[in-house]
Amino acid sequence: MAINSQFFFLSNPAYGQEKVEVIDSAIGELEAGDLSSDNGVIFDLYPLQLTADQPVLIYLESQDFDPYLILMDGEGNKLAENDDLYDTNAGILIDQIDPQGYGVVVTSNKAAVTGKYKLQIILPDANQLIEIQGHQSLIQAQAMMDEGSKESLLQAIELFTQGVEFYRQIGIVNREIVFALNRLGTIYSDFGENTKALAYYQQAIPLAQQLADSALEGATLNNIGSIYNALADRRTAIDYYQQALVLIRKAGDKTEEMTTINNLGVAYDNLGESEKALQYYAEAVALGKSLNDLKMIGTSLSNIGLAYNNLGEREKALEYYQQALTISRSVGDRQGEAVRLNNIALVYDGFGEKDKALQYYIESLIIAEAVGDQSLQGSVISNIALVLDGLGQKAQALEYYQQALELARLVGDRSGEGVRLNNIALLYDSVGEKDEAWPIIDRP
Structure with missing residues (x-):
């Protein structure tokens, strides 16, 4: 029996139309009193007997909670499970049917979450199977991207490209394609291939506009701004960030708004307009406090430290870096902690306190290695080398x-x-x- 455990996002779930053949369905609700696990996760359990001689899609959607599916065999052994990208759907494709039957668990996989849902068993048509292939490629691509090594990122490029081509083959435009193009842009940007990155971001813009998705268009414009910032074209970067900010505010995405405001601060700081950058950073901190987003507050405080360092006010810079470090540690943001330790080391290096700088660099390096951030490791090791070089070693x-x-x-x-x-x-x-x-x- 072959089980595909990836979730599936139907671009056009034309329920009740001839395109989709629904062989079974259920309208249900997760509510207090249902079955629940020891940690308080509420779930419904459905027996499933299939006689189809072709692949079958188990599809779950909900507007009330983030759906999660688990598929078990007739003896209760877990065969597959999945979550989703967009918080409203999940699915499992069964390639070959087991006549012994299955158990299907509908849940949010989070404690005490309730809400209504729709569960369907669907016989996908040829186009939908291609769509599933596209989706599978993108999920595998994201896993490779998350791994983060150069080899896995190269595999991610191949899989993202393959997934996009599957969708294009059947004329589908959905959020997944826009996400995939953005991911491709991000990988090429990380590789320093900014021209390629920009090309992918620019492909994503008209698709986001076609979907009338202001948040996604704004996030893509934000990414384009970051490319121009990396190319040292700060004014163009600022223009894109400002366009992004309008769309993101329209969409009401406060987290992305905070990111964009921080990016504007960085661009102005890179222009040498550190005072203006500080105004944006202060706005980002205030927004972060309203959202109680401590991690992003830490990022903004760290950026404030950088601005003061650029203004030559190293004592103030150190004060803000220390605040950011405290927050990173309080929320368990190990990667952020390593960045802040590196920044503190840079300040002490600027003070001429080389031994103290080395202590912070080494502490930063240990954490960067622990979290597997090879890019940060390289930066910290390079900074250590600069100190040793300056000491004549x-x-x-x-x-x-x-x-x-x-x-x-x-x-x-x-x-x-x-x-x-x-x-x-x-x-x-x-x-x-x-x-x-x-x-x-x-x-x-």
Whole structure:
């Protein structure tokens, strides 16, 4: 028996129309008094006997809760489970039918959540099977992207592209395609291939407009702004961020609004307008407090620290970095904690307190390694190398530069690779080994 355990998002669930053949359905409600697990998760259990000789889709949708499906065999063993991307649907495709039957569990997979739902057993037509293939590709792609290694990201590119092509083959335009194009843009951006990233984001814009999805269009414009910011075209970046902000506010997405406001602050800070950046960061902090979003508040406080550091007010910068660090630790944001420790180290390095800077860098590196953030590891290791280089410990500095270079290549960070090659060349040059330095400098 082959079970596909991925969820499925029907682009056009034309219930009651000839396109979709529904062989069974149930209208239900999760409510107090239903079956529940030891941790308070409420669920309904349906027996399912199938005689179909083709793939069958179990499809669950709800406007009241985030649906979650579990499929069990006749003996109660779990065969498949899934969640969804968009909070209103879930599904499991059964490729080959087991005549012994199944048990289908409908739940939110969260304690005490209740609400109405619709469960359907559907015989997908040829187009829907292609759509399912597209969806499967995108789910696998997201898993590869989450893994984060260069190899997995390259696989993610292939799978995202494949998924989009499946959808295009049957003329479907949905949120998944827009998400996939944005994910492709993000991966290429992380690889430093900003032209490719921009091309994918620009493909996503008209599709988001076709769907009349202001939030998704705004998020995509936000991503385009970040590309221009990375290209040092700050004014164009600001223009895109402002367009994004209008759409995101229209959609009422407060979290994305906070992200966009922070991005505007970063762009102005990069322009050297740190005072204006501080105004945006203060607005972001206020919004974060209204949402009780401590993680984003920590990000905004860290950005305020960066602005003060750029203004030469290092004591103030340190104060805000410390506040951000406290928040990161309080919410268990280990990646944010590592970033803040790195920022604090940079301040102490600026003070000339090299030993203290190294202590913070090492603490940051330990956490970056623990959370598997190879890009951050490379940045911290490069910063350690700079300190050691400045202290005259050239051999040890070279060792750290080489480690940082390997990590940049591992994650596909072309910009970071260039910086580290340059630093290695400068180190060789500083010790009089110009024959070693020039081949590195000349490298494309």
